[in-house]
Structures are given as structure tokens and as C-alpha cells.
Amino acid sequence: MTENKANENWEPKIVAFVCNWCTYAGADLAGISRIQYPPNVRLIRLPCSGRVNPFYVVKALQEGADGVLVSGCHPGECHYLTGNLSARRKFAILKRFLSYIGIEADRTMFTWVSASEGEKFANVIKGVTERVKALGPATKMIKTL
Amino acid sequence: MENIEKQVREEARKLLSEKKVDALVGYEQGTLPYQAAPCIITEPEEADRLVWNPFCSVNLAKYVHDLIFQHRQSQTRTKPEDRTKKVVGIVARGCTTRSIVIHLQERQYERDEVVIIGVPCTGYIAKRKLFRALDGAEPLSCVVEGDTLKVESAAGSKSIPIKEILSDSCLTCRYNNPVISDINVGEPAPPMNPDGEYDDVDAFENLPTDERWAYFTKEMDKCIRCYACRNTCPSCYCKVCFVEQSQPRWVGVSVDESDTQVFQIMRIFHQAGRCVDCGSCVEVCPMGVDLRKFLKKLDKDGFDLFEHRAGESLEDPPPLGAFSTYDKEDFIFEP
Numbered sequence: 482m483t484e485n486k487a488n489e490n491w492e493p494k495i496v497a498f499v500c501n502w503c504t505y506a507g508a509d510l511a512g513i514s515r516i517q518y519p520p521n522v523r524l525i526r527l528p529c530s531g532r533v534n535p536f537y538v539v540k541a542l543q544e545g546a547d548g549v550l551v552s553g554c555h556p557g558e559c560h561y562l563t564g565n566l567s568a569r570r571k572f573a574i575l576k577r578f579l580s581y582i583g584i585e586a587d588r589t590m591f592t593w594v595s596a597s598e599g600e601k602f603a604n605v606i607k608g609v610t611e612r613v614k615a616l617g618p619a620t621k622m623i624k625t626l
Numbered sequence: 627m628e629n630i631e632k633q634v635r636e637e638a639r640k641l642l643s644e645k646k647v648d649a650l651v652g653y654e655q656g657t658l659p660y661q662a663a664p665c666i667i668t669e670p671e672e673a674d675r676l677v678w679n680p681f682c683s684v685n686l687a688k689y690v691h692d693l694i695f696q697h698r699q700s701q702t703r704t705k706p707e708d709r710t711k712k713v714v715g716i717v718a719r720g721c722t723t724r725s726i727v728i729h730l731q732e733r734q735y736e737r738d739e740v741v742i743i744g745v746p747c748t749g750y751i752a753k754r755k756l757f758r759a760l761d762g763a764e765p766l767s768c769v770v771e772g773d774t775l776k777v778e779s780a781a782g783s784k785s786i787p788i789k790e791i792l793s794d795s796c797l798t799c800r801y802n803n804p805v806i807s808d809i810n811v812g813e814p815a816p817p818m819n820p821d822g823e824y825d826d827v828d829a830f831e832n833l834p835t836d837e838r839w840a841y842f843t844k845e846m847d848k849c850i851r852c853y854a855c856r857n858t859c860p861s862c863y864c865k866v867c868f869v870e871q872s873q874p875r876w877v878g879v880s881v882d883e884s885d886t887q888v889f890q891i892m893r894i895f896h897q898a899g900r901c902v903d904c905g906s907c908v909e910v911c912p913m914g915v916d917l918r919k920f921l922k923k924l925d926k927d928g929f930d931l932f933e934h935r936a937g938e939s940l941e942d943p944p945p946l947g948a949f950s951t952y953d954k955e956d957f958i959f960e961p
Contacts, residue, residue, distance in 0.1 A: 535892075535895055536868070536892055543884050556951065563949060569949070569953055569955060569958075570931075570953060571898075571946055572957070573955070574898045574899075574924060574928070574931070574945075574946070575895065578891075578898075578923060578924060581920070581923050582838060582891065584839065591959060592959040604961035605959065605961050607961065622888065624878065625882060625884070626880045
């Protein structure tokens, strides 16, 4: 890893797993409303936040992501009724577990953004990018071979 | 102890001769004096092979699952109306019955396919602790006398209080009596010390992030990925485990440290709300990886967040298989 915090041009790479029905639409709204947000985030569209296998998060970190964001519909507004409620349980445990073994808590973020919250989506991306920037490049659990 | 062993044999013989079970899973004397090996018996005469002593360590629930699944596999080409059920008997202590509860909750087999001989448990001896107590000398014979273990080794004879060499899981066990059973044997065992259950986890949580990561990597560096932990774990029963899947290939097979870490993280995470803390994985690990510290954290969070203890009762669904509108969501990021 040649990247380090001292490198002023370092920009974090953030992988965001977003649900098709709310957050992705929210990102769309942010786009058509011309709201500016940092370009560090790579969106991956999934049918539902319940579709996010916890392994995706771990795998993204292993492949070198500096931060991972998972975002879905607000509880109670899931297109599939309860997908985000079971996701919430998974991620509550996953986030605690990853920070327990020593991966900084701010590298894995979970949030809800609805389709009408373009502004909030931009703020979430700003917030996450700032936090990951403060942590510096990821060095733990990165595959080098 | 001997009394329990006698009763276990008696009950096993009865079950097999009355044809109430097709096979019975229990422990027999292992090839080494400090070992009890799992065994499967099918004839009443074999009941005398069964033993019950503090060396009976691994969780037997896995064998029930394997036997029933093998049987079902062998019947895939039988007409549905001709298919038979295989009933498996098991000698089960507290943690084993909890694993059976998890299997039943996860619909792996029906309640009438398993006959449980519930045995009260006073803990099993951790082989690593025994060897440490003997300074690495190989025990040649071990005799249990009440609360002490008399060991003859190359370095001479020694008496060790059993309490000192019990597995960590047993010392803080909350369920040392079976949670479900068909036949009960012996008197209920006295409680252990469940209040200190999460002491290790609490202490670890208070360390700085980098120290925790250093400990995690140090432990995972020992792992040789023999998958013994997975093979012995009663909650690891997937037909195709994620480590062997090639489409997608979840975990790389390289010598890269991160592959081992990811394997362990995911295997441990799969035990969320399902780990009964039987300590089998720790017991079979040839490298002595401290898996319990990480598994126990999931157990703690499962109780903390969802007030769930793995395998406590048949009515309480596994936490990740259920949800509630009122689940805590303090971890959600709000900008």
C-alpha cells in the first residue's frame, strides 16, 4: 500500500450498497436537483438493503475500500415490507462485531435515505466521506496477493 | 459420575432393544487416556461401550444432523410413500440440547426424529489446560476421583483439581442441565458461574482499537484453515459451506493473511445468535486460536440487542431470523 495519510492527494474510496427503491432514487433526486456531493462514493444498486449479505461489506473492506456504506428505505417503508427490518438486525450485530475486532467503527456505516431525500443523501455522502478521510486510508484486512 | 454412566448405558440399551431409536450417538473411550471419542451405536450389546466422564468434550448434536441427513440423502430415489424416518438417540448435556433446539428451530429435522438422553453436566476438561498443568508431559493414564484427576505421566504422578482444568465455556456455563430432553439421567448439576460470562468480552471491549486489531490478527495468524472448527460446530451444517463455494468465490485460498481473517470473521458472524458456547471449536483447534473471545461477543450482543440466548427455548426464534419494528437503531448514521 503506497497510499498513506501524508499523501495530500489521497481521496477515500467508499463503496455504497444502496437499495433500488429508496436510496438509489434519493441519489437520483440529488443528481437531478444538482446537489453537489463528494465523488468518492461508488454506488452499487441492490433490490433491497435486506439483500446486502454481510459478506459484501467484509469483502469490500478486504478488496481495499476505505469505507462501506449501506443504505436502504426507512424502517416501515420497505418496498418488500420487512427487508430493511431484518437488515437492521444483521447490521446492528455486524457493525458491533467489526469494531470489536478492531476495524474502526466509522469504516462501516449504515443509514436510511428515502426517495424524496436528495438533500439528505448528499449530506450522508459528505458526512461519511469526512469521517473516512479523518481515519485515513484503510490498512487492515486488505488483500495484497 | 459412574452412576450417570451406568444409567446412560441402561437407557441406551433400553432404547436400542425396544427399537425406539435406529442409532444412538454417545461418547466412548478414545484411543488416548485423556480422550473420549464420539461413537455411534446401533445394537443394544454395544451400549457398554458408552462412557460419561469429564473428557467427553465435543458437541454431539452435529452427528445427529449428519446421520439424519445422510439417511434422507439415501432416500432421494425412494418413492415418497416408501420413505422411512431414522430416529437418532443422543447422549446430550446442556449445550448439546441447545444445539438440538437450534436445529429444530431451523427445521433441520423433526422433534420425533431425535430422542434425547439428558445428562447433567459438571463441565469437561480442556486438553490444553491439562497439558499446561502437566507442563507438556503426555498423560499415560487418567483416573477421576471425585473432584480431582489423578494423572500418571512420564514426569510422574500428579493430582489436579478438575475445576482448574475445566474448559472456559464450562466455568461460566448457564445451562449445565439439558434444556429439552426425553429421558433424564442423574440429579440436576449445581450451577456454574454464569455471572462472569462476559467478563472477557467486557475487558476486551475496553482496549484501544489498535490493540484489539493486533490481538485479532495475532490469533488469526495461528489459523491454518484446517476447518476443524467448522467441521465440529453443530451450527455449521450448510451442505456447501461458503469457504468451498466457487461461484462466487467468497474466500480466497491464498496464504494471504486477509483471507484467513475474512474466513474467520464470516464463520464467526454466521454464529450470531446461534453459538451455544459449547467450546467444541476451541477444543478441536490444533493451533489453539482464541475463538471464544470473538464468538462470545456475538452472544453478548444477541442478548444485549434482542434479549436472545441461543437455543434457550423452542419458542424463541433465532434473532437474525426474526425482526421487530422496535429494534434498537442507535448505530444508524444520521448526518
